[in-house]
Amino acid sequence: MSQHPTLAFIGAGNMARAIIGGLVSNGYPAEKIRASAPTINKLDDLKALGLFTTQDNVEAMHSADVVILAVKPQMFKAVLLQLAATAAQTKPLFISVAAGITSSSINQWLGGNQAIVRCMPNTPALVKMGTNGLYANNSVTPEQRTQAEEILSATGLTLWVEDEELLHAVTAVSGSGPAYYFLFMEAMIAAGEKQGLSRDMATQLTLQTARGAAEMAIQSDVTPAVLRRRVSSPNGTTEQAILSFQANKLETLVEEAMQACAARSVAIAKELGDD
Known part of the structure; x- marks a missing residue:
């Protein structure tokens, strides 16, 4: 300053x-x-x-x-x-x-x-x-x-x-958002272990992948949706994972979770405020 x-x-x-x-x-x-x-x-x-x-x-x-x-x-x-x-x-x-x-x-x-x-x-x-x-x-x-x-x-x-x-809405996106990514990391680490990786290796692979993906999205001049499509080759390995996420309504789960977060933020304001 x-x-x-x-x-x-x-x-x-x-x-x-x-x-x-x-x-x-x-x-x-x-x-x-x-x-x-x-x-x-x-x-x-x-x-x-x-x-x-x-x-x-x-x-x-x-x-x-x-x-x-x-x-x-x-x-x-x-x-x-x-x-x-x-x-x-x-x-x-x-x-x-x-x-x-x-x-x-x-x-x-x-x-x-x-x-x-x-x-x-x-x-x-x-x-x-x-x-x-x-x-x-x-x-x-x-x-x-x-x-x-x-x-x-x-x-x-x-x-x-x-x-x-x-x-x-800010609370739902960024205020509470880190916990969403931590949960997704937990799930990826656990899934990697089930596929035979050591916990340490699954953790390192997951965390570095998360860091790299975030940095790519920050530095890119295109949206995350475009980046996703670019790495999802037709009939390839990534596409199969994405199709599984979509079949299990990942987008709906995220939306509902964020709505629940925002609703709790509203409730806290009513519980603790004098408005």
Whole structure:
């Protein structure tokens, strides 16, 4: 970033650590980052990086330009009510990385009139290969949108949606998506073992194939559908596997799974929000 706003991370779990790690490794000054967590042991390694750390959320938020809310969804209301008085005075940009909690609920718990960006990240952020779906409420300025994008791009790709409801779809595609691929990898490894490969060999073949296929799709100027057709020779081995997947309605299974994921995201918003 051309300038380095002071950042406060409320919560120091995996996602907060992924963002902090990406920022610091990209040259963001550690002295411009604060972090809070209820237990000291979660803060020791962050303190070693040069961050200011505290068990007091309000102290962490003091003088922060941007506050990243990285606590569990079930804890959001209690934590934000604690921050509301300070938020009314300092008016930072709030970035939430919690699934399901709407910007209107966050705004209400913070006392109103707050600039809020919601982010739906995913776990590959831990290896700087994450995907972040972002939504900004009407109080977020263009400068703050840029700040949010620059902060979160430390973990990978950032994409904006202009309709908050679309974050449920983002959750279904990328937020929960890594688990879908892990399950498919599990199935391929198990099938390889049944065909006589050692577990280690089946694992290496599966993981490298997944990595290579993803990189091909990223670098290609054609769609995954075209790439699939290119490697599926008529009456060949790959075609037989694809035909088996299609006969067993793989596409329908994926669609139904993603619909179930999005529906659960909607339900969480209703269960935990005050809308």
